[in-house]
Amino acid sequence: MTYDLGVVRRYLPFLLNGIGITFRFTVVAFVLGAVLGLVVALGRIQRNPFMRLPCVWYTDFIRGTPLLAQIYLIHFGLPQVLGYKPVGWIDAMVALTINAGAYIAEIWRGAIESIDPGQMEAARSLGMTYSQAMRYVILPQSFKRAIPPLGNEFIALLKESCLVSVIGLEDLMMRANMMSGRSFRPFEAYFTVALIYLIMTLGFSRLVARLEGGLKRGRS
Amino acid sequence: MVEVRDLHKSFGDLEVLKGVNLDVKKGEVVVVIGPSGSGKSTMLRCINHLETPTKGHITIDGIRVDDPRTNINLVRQTVGMVFQHFNLFPHLTTLQNITLAPRKVLKMDANQAEEEGLALLAKVGLADKKDQYPDQLSGGQKQRVAIARALAMHPRLMLFDEPTSALDPEMIGEVLSVMKQLAIDGMTMIVVSHEMGFAREVADRVLFMDGGVFIEEAPPAEFFGNPKHERTKAFLSKVL
Numbered sequence: 001m002t003y004d005l006g007v008v009r010r011y012l013p014f015l016l017n018g019i020g021i022t023f024r025f026t027v028v029a030f031v032l033g034a035v036l037g038l039v040v041a042l043g044r045i046q047r048n049p050f051m052r053l054p055c056v057w058y059t060d061f062i063r064g065t066p067l068l069a070q071i072y073l074i075h076f077g078l079p080q081v082l083g084y085k086p087v088g089w090i091d092a093m094v095a096l097t098i099n100a101g102a103y104i105a106e107i108w109r110g111a112i113e114s115i116d117p118g119q120m121e122a123a124r125s126l127g128m129t130y131s132q133a134m135r136y137v138i139l140p141q142s143f144k145r146a147i148p149p150l151g152n153e154f155i156a157l158l159k160e161s162c163l164v165s166v167i168g169l170e171d172l173m174m175r176a177n178m179m180s181g182r183s184f185r186p187f188e189a190y191f192t193v194a195l196i197y198l199i200m201t202l203g204f205s206r207l208v209a210r211l212e213g214g215l216k217r218g219r220s
Numbered sequence: 221m222v223e224v225r226d227l228h229k230s231f232g233d234l235e236v237l238k239g240v241n242l243d244v245k246k247g248e249v250v251v252v253i254g255p256s257g258s259g260k261s262t263m264l265r266c267i268n269h270l271e272t273p274t275k276g277h278i279t280i281d282g283i284r285v286d287d288p289r290t291n292i293n294l295v296r297q298t299v300g301m302v303f304q305h306f307n308l309f310p311h312l313t314t315l316q317n318i319t320l321a322p323r324k325v326l327k328m329d330a331n332q333a334e335e336e337g338l339a340l341l342a343k344v345g346l347a348d349k350k351d352q353y354p355d356q357l358s359g360g361q362k363q364r365v366a367i368a369r370a371l372a373m374h375p376r377l378m379l380f381d382e383p384t385s386a387l388d389p390e391m392i393g394e395v396l397s398v399m400k401q402l403a404i405d406g407m408t409m410i411v412v413s414h415e416m417g418f419a420r421e422v423a424d425r426v427l428f429m430d431g432g433v434f435i436e437e438a439p440p441a442e443f444f445g446n447p448k449h450e451r452t453k454a455f456l457s458k459v460l
Contacts, residue, residue, distance in 0.1 A: 119309065123321075125299070126370070126373060
């Protein structure tokens, strides 16, 4: 077994060029997914079934099906019936956002439901409406509790974003495919790209752990 | 000021309140005692509609609390509640705990809210704790902040749900003395409590609840000195 460093050195700049796309897709899907997820989480905890059920269906469908199937459905499947023109980067962004939104919704919901019901009662007994109590009392506390699982979700999304390569986006993974094809050195290509992902995810884990530690020292 | 008529409340098959009647006049201090599980807290929580009655009527200042057309948020603005477990907002300082509702609900100017908040903190003896967070306070201090938070809405009625039950014994006195001062200032109060000393000293009337109904009510001297009902006697012999 050899790991040809010469090949790696030659293709490394080419590979690293894909980080931009990987990173951009991850960050945008994460931010949009966090907003979408918050709306869905708030819908899911309502008693009104017209608000709750669509949110339940959405999270169940997304979490119960593979991201790859979701990407194909949005890029190839739905254009057939809805008649829109498939655009790779938009479809990939939409698929990733919708996917992240479902997972993040469950994070928000868990954080909101972990807040002592006495907080809502205290807020309501002061005359606040449900929305005021959510906005000023429940959500600020939920945000803090959601930070560690949100960090994990960001890392998961960073890895899963590699699936956008299947519809032709030149992210890290796609560039590894191209490197493999051009150099005929698949081991160097895929082992190197794996290392690049590993360095990124380890870096973010550290960052999340530090955030978490800071929160523990701070207030609940 | 408060009228409770034939109040029933069930949780599933469990009927907790079985026809409660209560009248509280303006400025009156009523202490409700009784064994745990007798429905005292549930009754209190029905009064500001934290629980929805199964049957019966509750009126505060002529406004039907149980009427779905009533804007319950407006009613609650005038009814302060103090909880057994304080329920302070842990992400806010004590002063922010007190000013949040006046600022957001009453749309009070921030400076005025702070001014009033500081005066209330001084009133409960915690002026020096305004920038502390709840987890930096003792139980007794937390409960005094909770009382100040309720008072910041200028309530006409205060509900106390076992306000000293979660406190270490040495901290009970500081909370009771704040409540006593409130009574002296003329606040209308309904207090669910096990503090017999407080009931004897401060209450205008003491009510004994057992099995979801009021069994006996009397001014404290008569209630403690000469209870009529067997169950009241049995309860008092155990707790006094």
